[in-house]
Amino acid sequence: MNNYRSHLCSELSLDNLNQKVILSGWADTIRDHGNLLFIDLRDNYGITQCVIDGKHELFSEISNIGNESVIKVIGTVVKRSDETINKNLKTGDIEIKIEEFELLSKANTLPLPVNSDIEYGEEVRLKYRFLDLRRNKLHSNILLRNKIISDIRKKMINIGFTEFQTPILTSSSPEGARDYLVPSRIHQGKFYALPQAPQQFKQLLMIAGFDKYFQIAPCFRDEDSRADRSPGEFYQLDFEMSFVTQDDVFNAIEPVLYEVFNENKKNTNIKVSDYPFKRIPYNESLEKYGSDKPDLRNPLIILDYTSVFQNSNFKIFSNQIEKGAVVKGIIVKNTANQPRSFFDKLNNWAREEGAAGLGYISFSDNKFKGPIAKNLNDDQLSALKLGENDSIFFICDELKQAQIFSGYVREKICIELSLLNKDSFEFCWIVDFPMFEIDEKTNKLQFSHNPFSMPQGEMNSLETMDPLEIKAFQYDIVCNGVELSSGAIRNHKPEIMYKAFELAGYSKDDLEKKFSGMLNALKFGAPPHGGSAPGIDRIVMLLADEPNIREVIAFPMNQQAMDLMMDAPAKIDKERLEELGIKLIDKN
RNA sequence: GCGGGAGUAGUUCAGCUGGUUAGAACGCUGCCCUGUCACGGCAGAGGUCGCGGGUUCGAAUCCCGUCUCUCGCGCCA
Numbered sequence: 001m002n003n004y005r006s007h008l009c010s011e012l013s014l015d016n017l018n019q020k021v022i023l024s025g026w027a028d029t030i031r032d033h034g035n036l037l038f039i040d041l042r043d044n045y046g047i048t049q050c051v052i053d054g055k056h057e058l059f060s061e062i063s064n065i066g067n068e069s070v071i072k073v074i075g076t077v078v079k080r081s082d083e084t085i086n087k088n089l090k091t092g093d094i095e096i097k098i099e100e101f102e103l104l105s106k107a108n109t110l111p112l113p114v115n116s117d118i119e120y121g122e123e124v125r126l127k128y129r130f131l132d133l134r135r136n137k138l139h140s141n142i143l144l145r146n147k148i149i150s151d152i153r154k155k156m157i158n159i160g161f162t163e164f165q166t167p168i169l170t171s172s173s174p175e176g177a178r179d180y181l182v183p184s185r186i187h188q189g190k191f192y193a194l195p196q197a198p199q200q201f202k203q204l205l206m207i208a209g210f211d212k213y214f215q216i217a218p219c220f221r222d223e224d225s226r227a228d229r230s231p232g233e234f235y236q237l238d239f240e241m242s243f244v245t246q247d248d249v250f251n252a253i254e255p256v257l258y259e260v261f262n263e264n265k266k267n268t269n270i271k272v273s274d275y276p277f278k279r280i281p282y283n284e285s286l287e288k289y290g291s292d293k294p295d296l297r298n299p300l301i302i303l304d305y306t307s308v309f310q311n312s313n314f315k316i317f318s319n320q321i322e323k324g325a326v327v328k329g330i331i332v333k334n335t336a337n338q339p340r341s342f343f344d345k346l347n348n349w350a351r352e353e354g355a356a357g358l359g360y361i362s363f364s365d366n367k368f369k370g371p372i373a374k375n376l377n378d379d380q381l382s383a384l385k386l387g388e389n390d391s392i393f394f395i396c397d398e399l400k401q402a403q404i405f406s407g408y409v410r411e412k413i414c415i416e417l418s419l420l421n422k423d424s425f426e427f428c429w430i431v432d433f434p435m436f437e438i439d440e441k442t443n444k445l446q447f448s449h450n451p452f453s454m455p456q457g458e459m460n461s462l463e464t465m466d467p468l469e470i471k472a473f474q475y476d477i478v479c480n481g482v483e484l485s486s487g488a489i490r491n492h493k494p495e496i497m498y499k500a501f502e503l504a505g506y507s508k509d510d511l512e513k514k515f516s517g518m519l520n521a522l523k524f525g526a527p528p529h530g531g532s533a534p535g536i537d538r539i540v541m542l543l544a545d546e547p548n549i550r551e552v553i554a555f556p557m558n559q560q561a562m563d564l565m566m567d568a569p570a571k572i573d574k575e576r577l578e579e580l581g582i583k584l585i586d587k588n
Numbered sequence: 589g590c591g592g593g594a595g596u597a598g599u600u601c602a603g604c605u606g607g608u609u610a611g612a613a614c615g616c617u618g619c620c621c622u623g624u625c626a627c628g629g630c631a632g633a634g635g636u637c638g639c640g641g642g643u644u645c646g647a648a649u650c651c652c653g654u655c656u657c658u659c660g661c662g663c664c665a
Contacts, residue, residue, distance in 0.1 A: 033628085034621040049625070067615085084623055092625090109616060112599060116614080116626070120599070123657060176665045196664090223664040449665055486665095559658065 004072055004104075010046025014093050016077040023048060023096065024072040024104065026134065028115045032063050040115075041073060041096075044139075048091045050075060052098040062098070068107035068114055068131075074100040122550070126564040129555055141552050145540045148264055149216055152237055152536075155256045161214040161239060166201035168194060168218070174514045175451060178222035180232070188581035194220035197533060200518050202240040203452070203490055206529040207521045214239040216536060222561075228482065230537060230549045231561035236485065237539075240531030246473050246489055249530050250276065250429060257477070257534065261425050264543045271424045277477070278428040285430050290328075290407020292433075295481030296426035298414040302406045305329040305394065308383045314375035316356075317396045328395045328406040329384070332413055335391040336364035342416075343370070346393070349412060355395070355405055362391040425479055425542065432456070433474040436467045436503065447504050449474045452518070453488035454530075455500060462499045477534060479542060487532025494522045 004024040012021065025043035035054030039062070040047050050073050052059055065071060075096040086092035111127075112120050114134045125132040132138050157163065172179045172193035179193035195201075197219045205213045217238040225231035241249060254275035261272045278296070285292050288301050305327045309317040317327055335342070343360055350358035361370040363386035372394065373381065384392055393413065395406045414420055435455045437448040445467055453472040455461050461470045473489035491497050497519065501511045512519060540552040550556040557563050577584065 029625070029627095031624050031627050032621090033624065036622040036624080038624055038627085040625070047625095051623080054622070081623080084625085086625055089625080109598065113615070118600065118614085121595095121657080124599075173665095177663080221664060224662085226664090227659070229664075447665060451665065560656090 008045040009041055009043040009048045010090055012048055012077055012091050012094055012096070014079060016094070017079055019077050020074070020099075021077055021096065022072065022074050023050070025070070026114070027065055027067055027069050027071060027107075030063075030065070030067060037063055038095075039071075039073075039098075041071070046090055048094075048096060049086070049089070050096040050098050052101075056098070058098070058101055061103075062101055065103055066107055066109070068110055068134075069103060070105040070107070072102040072104055073098050122558065123564065126550075126556070126558055129565050133554060138551065141540070141544045141546065142554050144264065144544055145536075145552055145554075148260060148540055148543065149536065151260050151263060152256065153216065155259060156214045156237075156239065159252065159256070161212040162210055164202075164205060164210070164213055164215050166195070166198040166205075166215065166217070170195050170201075173200075175447075176221075180220045180222050183580045183582055185580055196221050197236060198238055199450075199452070200515075202238060202531065203518065203529065204521055206240055206242045207524070207526045209242075209527075211242045212239075213241075213531075217533070225559050225561065227548050228538060228541065230553060231557050231559065234549075235536035236533040237536055238531070238533040240529055242527040242529045244489070244528070244530055246431070246475065246530065249487065249489070249532060250279075250475075253477075253532060253534070254427075257427065257479075257539075260539070261479075261543065265425070266543070266545060269423045273425060273427045275427075279431050280428050281432040282430055282434065282471075283432070286403045286407075290403050290405070290410055291481075292430055292476065293478045293481055293483040294428065294430075295411070295414075295420070296428055297421045297424055297480055298410060299419055299421075300330050300332065300410045300414055302328050302330055302403075302410060305384070308376070308380050309396075312376055312380055314372055317394070320396050324398060325396055326399050326402050328402050329392045330395075330406065330410055330413065331384075331386065331390050331392045332417070333387070334389050335417070336362035336369070336389040338391070343391075346409075346412065346416070350405075350409070353405070353408060355397075358409065359394045359396075360391055361386070361394075363387070364389050427477065427479050430476040430478060431474075432471040433476075434468065435470040435472040435474075435500070438468070445504055447500075448472075449486065450488050451501065451504065452490050452497070454491040455496070458493070459496050459499060462496065462503060467503050473530065475532070477532065482538055482542060484538055485532050485534040487530065489528070489530035492522055492526040492528055494519060497522070 001022075004022065006022045007016070009023055009025050023041055023043075025041045028040040028042035028047060031038040037052050037054075037059065039050045041050050052062055073096060075098045077094050078097050080086075080093060080095055110131065112124050112131055114131055117136055133142065153163065169182060169192040172181065172191065173196060177196050179196065182192040182194065184190045184192060198215060198217050202213050202215070215238045217236050218233055219236055220233050222232070239253065241252060244252075254277055258272055258275050265272065273296075280288075280294070282292055285294055287304065288294070290302055306321055309327045310321050312318050317325075321327065347358045359370070359372045361368055361373045361376075361381075361384065363369075368376075368381050368386075370391070386392060393409060395402050395409060397405060434448050435453070436445050438444070439446045449472060453474040456471040456473055457465070474486065475488065476486045477484045491500065498508050498511060502508075537549050537552055541547075541549055544552055546552055555563070555565070557568075562568065
């Protein structure tokens with residue numbers, strides 16, 4: 001028998017009555033009645049109440065152990081009397097009558113309590129992460145995370161993917177995020193970089209003929225954090241497939257995501273959108289939702305009303321339209337009877353956000369109301385297509401600004417009126433991203449996403465179309481307004497790549513210098529291939545219903561990319577720096 | 589780099605327009621308590637009010653600077 005335990009803290013019941021058992025765990029709460037003492041003993045699996053009588057010789061010793069000390073208890077399983085049964089505990093029908101106990105590890109006074117769910121400051125929680133991880137919420141989040149990862153792994157293998165490992169010490173990539181650099185001792189003055197993603201490696205594995213690759217891949221990017229963006233490192237379900245079109249990629253991963261969400265959702269009321277998921281072209285997403293990561297739980301839709309206002313008497317809009325602006329509108333049902341303050345509040349909010357205001361028209365009892373209504377004639381008003389009790393809010397600006405701000409308005413009104421359907425996971429693909437865009441600073445053409453994506457229409461498009469009109473086989477998967485990943489069908493033909501880079505201002509030489517490995521590989525027989533890489537941390541965030549990514553990572557860094565527990569990053573001894581040939585300079 | 593919020597006991601927080609000795613809860617220490625499950629009761633210890641400067645007879649409170657945490661923007665192909 002195991003020296004420390006015969007059973008787990010979750011598994012004893014009336015079936016075990018009168019058995020002598022050994023349990024080990026943490027003293028979660030200790031209730032000392034002077035001549036009677038209860039200990040809730042906790043392990044990874046559950047809690048079991050242990051009791052000792054004041055007459056027992058170990059009583060005084062056990063009454064001094066302190067919360068979170070680790071103890072081993074030997075005792076007998078006894079039935080609780082009817083009035084002392086605890087229905088909140090799985091083991092609440094029984095308790096352990098302590099006969100012997102051993103203090104395995106004494107705990108000092110705690111810097112934060114483990115046995116309560118009260119919110120605590122992050123600095124303390126991160127510094128004592130091992131204590132925070134003992135607490136209910138984090139403990140179950142991390143268990144959920146590991147369940148999700150293991151489910152993903154099983155499903156990917158089941159549908160024929162092969163799991164790989166790719167290098168952590170690799171070379172710096174010229175495009176994209178800042179790299180984390182690692183100095184080389186052997187090659188003084190040279191650096192490895194940690195991979196931002198195993199992008200090139202997975203493509204090389206396709207070229208190597210492995211057909212279907214996946215990896216729960218660590219990715220490293222030296223960029224500033226957000227609530228949903230962990231600084232430094234994060235994980236992706238990175239996958240890639242050979243001999244596929246965009247639809248083949250979607251068809252492969254949709255069931256995996258659907259099942260992972262459906263099998264790990266918090267309660268059975270939650271509905272996961274059925275696959276195939278909606279496919280929304282990038283431009284349509286900006287038009288209808290004002291975002292390239294729309295939250296489809298929000299029922300509001302943005303429509304275009306430029307033509308209604310174009311020749312109207314509402315000069316504020318019609319003058320702007322003449323200068324090239326557009327008018328967007330959002331119809332909101334059952335709001336015509338909202339008090340004036342509702343509309344004023346939104347208008348004030350819009351002004352605070354930097355907009356000129358938020359005009360509106362309401363329709364009820366066959367009458368159009370609101371400050372703009374009197375400027376439109378009957379034809380124009382009926383073109384709004386308002387139903388009884390509807391209101392419509394207008395945004396007028398240059399196209400891109402109007403789209404973005406309409407997106408904010410859509411979100412704001414949804415929050416104000418609590419229109420979000422919280423019991424659902426709404427997936428969609430955003431497809432047909434533009435291949436190129438204009439860099440606003442330099443006015444030059446640049447790649448809008450991954451430069452290795454295949455342009456739709458391939459060489460023909462690059463040679464004949466306006467570059468800004470060319471779409472790429474580039475797609476994002478979005479769930480509840482969270483961008484889970486982007487992916488693409490890759491460009492596997494060197495001549496198309498030379499041409500695409502040429503349009504973005506890179507010479508053949510530039511390309512060969514920067515991406516020689518990849519480019520070289522494409523010259524020796526590369527299959528058409530593509531894939532994607534949904535973010536694991538964000539999937540867990542959604543399923544755990546956590547607003548902050550640190551709540552689903554066992555050992556996260558703080559916003560400043562510091563590990564407060566391990567004290568990283570840290571200064572390095574002079575000797576080590578010398579060995580690496582590194583001299584620090586004082587930037588101040 | 590820029591903007592918002594925060595920083596008071598080990599912890600979570602209160603502390604008004606400046607005014608005696610800066611409070612509460614949890615935790616901690618001691619005593620009492622045989623059926624609790626956030627056990628209860630009594631007593632006690634514990635604070636450079638982030639740091640520096642200023643205004644004032646007097647600053648946790650007002651002003652300036654600075655540091656730290658956090659949220660957002662930039663950034664993240």
